[in-house]
Amino acid sequence: MTEGPLKTKLQSCENKPVSINSFVIGHRGGGTLQFPEETVQSEDAGARMGAGILECDVSFTGDRGLVCRHSLCDLHTTTDILLRPELAKKCTVPFTPANATSAANALCCTSDITIAEYSSLCGKQDGFNASALTVKDYQSGTPNWRTELYDTCGKVMTLNEYIDLVDAYPGYRNFTPELKTPPAQVPMPFKGYTQQQYAQDFVDAFRNKNIDFSRVWPQSFLYDDVVFWLQHDHAFGKQAVYLQEFDTPADLAAGMKNLSIARAAGVNIIGPSLPMLLSPGGPDNKTIVESEYSKAIKANGMDIIAWTYERSGPLATVKSRDEYYFESIANLTHYDGQYFDVLDVLVNQIGIKALFTDWASTVTYFANCFGLKGPDASKYK
Template identity: 45%
Template sequence: MRISLSLSILLGFGFGATAFAEGVDLGPRPAYLVSQMNPGPLRDKLAACIGNPAKPSLFSISHRGAPLQFPEHTEEGYRAAALMGAGILECDVTFTADKELVCRHSQNDLHTTTNILATDLAAKCTSGFKPASGGDPASAECRTSDISLAEFRSLKGKMDSADKQAQSVEDYMNGTASWRTELYGATGTLMTHAESIALFKDLGVKFTPELKSPKIDMPHDGFSQADYAQKLIDEYKQAGIPPEDVFAQSFRLDDVLYWIENEPEFGKQAVFLDGRRDINPQDPSTFSPSMQELKEMGVNYIAPPLFVLLSVEDGKIVPSAYAKAAKEAGLDLITWTLERSGPLNTGGGWYYQTVSDVIKSDGDMLEVVDVLAGDVGVKGIFSDWPATTSFYASCMGLK
């Protein structure tokens, strides 16, 4: 396995990977967020927890590592997430030209998440770099399926970004949002899915791999969607990981149903990522299949974006009809993604769209977490900076 100790050395730690699970370092951000909250009982409760020792929590789910500041799906980002107390880490899973599973958010994001365009491998990309011209933005498309595993290993992860006005590859690769950072952007160590399993096991955390929808037609060279879904599970079985420690995810309901039918011990914790855009969170008639139908199919976990679970009544954030229907059907809820919207002083954008009228500052993020945890009853929240959810969970005594 190609698991280095680069982040451990960077942060001055002198112990092995398993020690991350024994001591949580939340850093200054939770205290900053509390300082931005409106006065009230919740702020007082959270303020009293600032500086207290924190523990890892299954409520705190790392989204792609710690991509608020670290390149996503890299060893360095995963180690940072574990250090911040995330009890569950995510490897988004796709595959290379030789059908090897690797951690990437999409099969076609190498041009924005790695340095591939600055290497000789750019010649293998589905679409090479094209500068902005007239009204057309700069573009490129590089897929994991364009290259072999050996070639994938030669790349470095970078902050997910692209300057759509760029005239050069260098400028195109340098489009990181102002509220993120390039401070840790030079050391992104890419990982295979199997390597992520070994690392997460050493870190003492649980696993939530997401089977990403292929960008190429399936079956691919005899590799079917079922083969793909099965290979993901097989790599946990080969590593001796108990099924109860794995929360396999997919936006494709058929993938979840495949696991339920063919790998029932893993399928009972499979997560249906609900990205359906035709759902009205306040109108249960738009939930097709319905929550009860999903439950009858064997689905136990459903995970929509956080705005789907929230509404506003009398100026207060409350659970949506979607959240109530899921609870009534006996479905466990997980949601995404905290710390992915930048500063919230303009309403929070896409992730907060159903509650944007009452989102005024970064401190409102913790108000949202409190409603999701206490009123909606989510089992966990994906975050781009797990210190926030770990802090809340430790303060409130969540496991």
């Protein structure tokens, strides 16, 4: 980091006790830099590093079981399903090796298999080798800033197992499940299973476990899901995070116009990606500042929970890699100490209520140092 008040403040907290903090949301578990995502091991790591809220992305299986997986159709890159011939043959697109004109390919969805079959899988670091000639070689492809050291059969979870796991951690932990949007390969209704049934089953999983809804911060990219919860399970829906990923100026402009509509429908929290919140500014546009979109969210009376921190690898190469999470400020990011500059803007300029992170310890340190508390369930009506 460059010398200055922020560095001095962070250094002053070096020996300060660090505790569990609900400002910190364990993204895909919170230990994703080193452990396979959406696994018990990633959740354990995120919890040990102080994340007060832990995530499970919720997908459904062919027999309508709810499981933790970031996408309905990522099993071929995040699990060992292709190494299980009896399950690999059920994939939407079976493995085909690379050839002179095409990359290696596969597509395996949670909806291709049963919940019991899903639970037999091993989680691995997300990645694949596009040049692979064999299924074994296809398992590679982990970004070089992560590690495969702990790819030793990560324990995948059902939604019920996730709820039990988080509820059993020492200290007080909360939940942020995300209802995943089914991709085009899994059209809804799926064998009669509607999006609203899916959204209701998602709620009922917590009700059946007697989890107080004040501990649950549900999420979805689908506006209709959030409105459904607000209308049918308001105690659940009032803390719902309406996730957003608008990349073009036209999308951002349209999103800005729709903020008042979302607020009128009862939406309390918007969940934008980092590039939606950060912009160049100051003299010669050489300073990271709050975006106009961020200001518009707050002007409409809604809180912000942002995503995703430490998912980008070394900042010196984010521009050359077209790294998504820093695309709006790629010309300004050159060294890893600027991760803290980004945190400073998010917290002390924008005032976000919580932050998703792939490695919970960094944000936990920052949150404890600045006395952050996380979102307040009592304020949402």
